[in-house]
Amino acid sequence: MSKRQLNRRQRWRIDKIQNERLERARRRQQRLDSDVADELGDTEAGRVTAHYGSKVEVEAQARPGERLRCHFRATLPQLVVGDLVFFQPPRSAGDGVVVALEPRRTELRRPDFYGNLKPVAANLDRLLIVFAPLPVPSSQLLDRYLVAAELSGIAPVLVLNKADLVDDVLRPYMDELCKLYTDLDYPVIEASATEATGLDALRAALTGHCAAFVGQSGVGKSSLVNALLPEAALAIGALSERSGLGQHTTTTAQLFDVPGGGVLIDSPGIREFGLWHIDEPTLLSGYTDLAPLAGRCRFRNCSHRHEPGCALHQAVADGRVAEERLDNFFRIAETLDDDTRARYTPA
Numbered sequence: 001m002s003k004r005q006l007n008r009r010q011r012w013r014i015d016k017i018q019n020e021r022l023e024r025a026r027r028r029q030q031r032l033d034s035d036v037a038d039e040l041g042d043t044e045a046g047r048v049t050a051h052y053g054s055k056v057e058v059e060a061q062a063r064p065g066e067r068l069r070c071h072f073r074a075t076l077p078q079l080v081v082g083d084l085v086f087f088q089p090p091r092s093a094g095d096g097v098v099v100a101l102e103p104r105r106t107e108l109r110r111p112d113f114y115g116n117l118k119p120v121a122a123n124l125d126r127l128l129i130v131f132a133p134l135p136v137p138s139s140q141l142l143d144r145y146l147v148a149a150e151l152s153g154i155a156p157v158l159v160l161n162k163a164d165l166v167d168d169v170l171r172p173y174m175d176e177l178c179k180l181y182t183d184l185d186y187p188v189i190e191a192s193a194t195e196a197t198g199l200d201a202l203r204a205a206l207t208g209h210c211a212a213f214v215g216q217s218g219v220g221k222s223s224l225v226n227a228l229l230p231e232a233a234l235a236i237g238a239l240s241e242r243s244g245l246g247q248h249t250t251t252t253a254q255l256f257d258v259p260g261g262g263v264l265i266d267s268p269g270i271r272e273f274g275l276w277h278i279d280e281p282t283l284l285s286g287y288t289d290l291a292p293l294a295g296r297c298r299f300r301n302c303s304h305r306h307e308p309g310c311a312l313h314q315a316v317a318d319g320r321v322a323e324e325r326l327d328n329f330f331r332i333a334e335t336l337d338d339d340t341r342a343r344y345t346p347a
């Protein structure tokens with residue numbers, strides 16, 4: 001056998017082996033593709049509407065209003081209300097299975113029993129911060145909600161509820177409070193859940209959004225939800241009945257469809273939304289009026305407390321920033337240590 005023939009034979013063998021390898025790789029990829037197709041082939045897009053520990057309730061995107069109980073793959077992170085998922089609908093009488101989770105656009109988080117921040121709702125894009133003449137509102141509390149919303153990337157809307165209680169004596173105070181925020185371009189909606197005023201503006205603020213009401217106890221969040229979505233109150237009862245899990249299910253987050261598009265998420269955990277585990281620079285970055293001044297002080301490590309040439313104090317002196325906002329910033333900063341330790345007490 002000549003050297004040349006040998007080479008040709010060798011080449012032929014190499015080609016053969018390579019071709020076999022390619023063919024094996026092609027078949028392997030085909031098998032993988034069909035596995036994925038099996039996995040996702042009969043899945044549907046949906047949104048988690050309620051959570052019951054080991055199970056979730058999912059609404060199919062293609063069939064609004066139809067909600068199915070599902071298990072979820074153990075490999076998935078903890079699912080929360082508002083999560084966008086892919087799920088296999090139940091084949092017969094059983095439960096469906098959530099197989100994949102879409103990345104969350106926003107996460108609303110709060111500390112769990114151990115003080116670790118855990119998501120409680122996903123994909124919110126609007127936060128309705130409710131206040132009222134009673135309980136007496138404070139701009140410090142509203143600032144806390146606004147900063148928390150800004151830091152979560154959720155657009156806030158202020159809602160002055162119980163407008164029917166605003167008489168001539170209260171009016172100047174409430175107007176001044178509202179002006180503090182309208183000057184910062186935060187929208188303020190005046191409403192009354194009991195007199196059914198301002199509801200159209202609230203509906204408009206909800207439509208097309210994934211929203212939640214937050215605010216102090218007693219400001220009228222439930223009353224507003226009931227005035228806007230009468231079916232929501234009914235749904236809560238029906239849901240606990242259907243799940244057979246009893247009363248405590250009403251303490252988990254629920255999601256309600258808004259007529260005209262959009263959803264409202266409600267739960268005690270969301271209502272207690274607040275500032276958790278942040279440091280002072282982060283607090284500053286949530287103040288939309290103060291944040292652009294960060295780093296503009298004469299001293300790079302300015303504490304903004306006593307140094308000359310502080311950009312925050314200068315902005316107040318020039319009338320570019322409201323003194324009340326800076327005062328609130330300092331008062332909230334003093335409480336941040338308390339927040340770092342979990343304030344959550346189990347119900």
Ligand SMILES: Nc1nc2c(ncn2[C@@H]2O[C@H](COP(=O)(O)OP(=O)(O)OP(=O)(O)O)[C@@H](O)[C@H]2O)c(=O)[nH]1
Nearest residue numbers: 161162163192193194216217218219220221222223
């Ligand atoms: N006058 C007046 N009273 C209202 C209005 N909205 C709610 N209320 C009353 O305020 C009280 C508290 O209302 P809720 O809806 O329970 O308040 P909430 O914010 O849901 O309270 P939590 O469940 O503790 O968070 C109730 O007695 C309501 O009837 C309103 O627009 N005007």
Ligand SMILES: [Zn+2]
Nearest residue numbers: 297302304310
């Ligand atoms: Zn400074």
